[in-house]
Amino acid sequence: MVAVIAMTTTLSWLSLEEERSPQAPDRATVEIEPSTSPPTPLDTESFQAAIDAAVEECRRVWEAQEQPLQAAAISLAQWQVHVDAMNQLVAGEITFAQATAFWEQTRILATDNVTAFTEADGEYVASDPSCPTPVTPDGIAVDTEALAACDEGIEARDETLDAARVSIRTWHHHVIDMDLLRAGQLSPELALELWRRYWRQGVDELNAYREQLGEAKQESCDGA
Numbered sequence: 001m002v003a004v005i006a007m008t009t010t011l012s013w014l015s016l017e018e019e020r021s022p023q024a025p026d027r028a029t030v031e032i033e034p035s036t037s038p039p040t041p042l043d044t045e046s047f048q049a050a051i052d053a054a055v056e057e058c059r060r061v062w063e064a065q066e067q068p069l070q071a072a073a074i075s076l077a078q079w080q081v082h083v084d085a086m087n088q089l090v091a092g093e094i095t096f097a098q099a100t101a102f103w104e105q106t107r108i109l110a111t112d113n114v115t116a117f118t119e120a121d122g123e124y125v126a127s128d129p130s131c132p133t134p135v136t137p138d139g140i141a142v143d144t145e146a147l148a149a150c151d152e153g154i155e156a157r158d159e160t161l162d163a164a165r166v167s168i169r170t171w172h173h174h175v176i177d178m179d180l181l182r183a184g185q186l187s188p189e190l191a192l193e194l195w196r197r198y199w200r201q202g203v204d205e206l207n208a209y210r211e212q213l214g215e216a217k218q219e220s221c222d223g224a
Helices: 002-020 044-090 096-107 110-126 145-182 188-217
Strands: none
Touching: 044 096, 044 110, 044 145, 044 188, 096 145, 110 145, 145 188
16 A cells, blocks of 8 residues: 555656646747847948048049050150151152151250150059059948949050050160161161061051050040
8 A cells, every 4th residue: 555655656646747848848849939139221322421521542543644654655756757747758749868867866865865754664563553442231322423434434445555555665776776777786677577567566566556646545434
């Protein structure tokens, strides 16, 4: 009897403890409610300020391009006259004496003008110019028109400088050859052969430069 009572008491106690103990939830059926907190408001003014600051930086790059572009124009104007004289001579529009006069005229300060471009261009490149392009998150309404205009203009002017470098390099080679010829360090036959090559290169490279320059002149960077 005692054993029966003890067993009954034990079963009753276990049953009571089971009722009191909370059941652990099934992990597979636990659901996490999604967050309903609203997103942090985007600060439009701060992003517009970043765009405006980028425009100012672009304008500084635009201004830095002025000196090498002007130096290129001076040097390549001489090269253009030099090449045009040959074109006119071949076409029978001018005499050899007239062509020679043009060539002698374009030799004046030719080396100095090439050097002026090389130095100005070197300083520009060494400044590591760049037009920043801030990333604006979706949903932010900012005015990027001025930044886009500056960026496109700077790219067009950089391409003009690329064309100028190629053309001035050829012109410089020919200037050196003319000096060597006058100093008796280059034979007339070789000088003529080199000149014919540089002349044909000059025509193509000057055309490319003028075409790119024309496109760059259509661009603008407001306030520059």
